[in-house]
Amino acid sequence: MSYKLFYAPGSAAMGIRVMLEEIGAPYELLKTTIDMDKPRPPEQLALNPNGWVPVLIWGDKAMYECAAITVFLCDRHPEANLAPAVNDPDRGLYLQTLVYFSNSVQNAFQLDYYPDRFADTPADESSAQRRGIRRLRETWKVIDNQIGSNQWVLGERFSSVDIYLFMLTTWLDPSRGQPSVDEFANVKRIADAVQSRKSVQTVYKEWIAGDT
């Protein structure tokens, strides 16, 4: 099974690429941009009219939404052991955390990074950003408490949720007033452990070297 992935450095497509590396599936990157001042390729817009990444393509099918792609890939490649199976007791926590990442933590990032999508006028944008930054603290605290002393998000087993968590921590930017990952000791412990994986070292090489 081979895949194509609409991809831009620094974006949510990086987490999906790490999963493809972990799975060992062949993939091709279709380079695009997340720069709001640059156009998106028409092929990308045809598959995702929102214009954002990731977009995953296999055969003549395609899908977007990072959490959905995560579940899709893990279900398709159970041998990679990146998710609890449908009847596993941890399945609920796995789905809950992925969806919380997607609709609460990512939403908080969006308030700060894309305030025009939430504010009615340019004058209201700084208010949306301030709320987003506060929301980042609230949502990361929920995740930090949820993890507690667990080795990984799901306890003793590494999973795609840990990769997702790592990806989200790379977006935290204290220079914008956002919290530092250091504020969330349990999150930080897992992010550091994920960072040492070969897949992450490959995909996040520039970020780890401090070049992005």
Ligand SMILES: N[C@@H](CCC(=O)N[C@@H](CS)C(=O)NCC(=O)O)C(=O)O
């Ligand atoms: N809900 C989407 C959001 C994806 C998203 O926000 N992607 C960002 C990069 S991390 C992007 O493509 N931004 C550029 C844009 O929105 O046009 C998902 O989870 O896949």
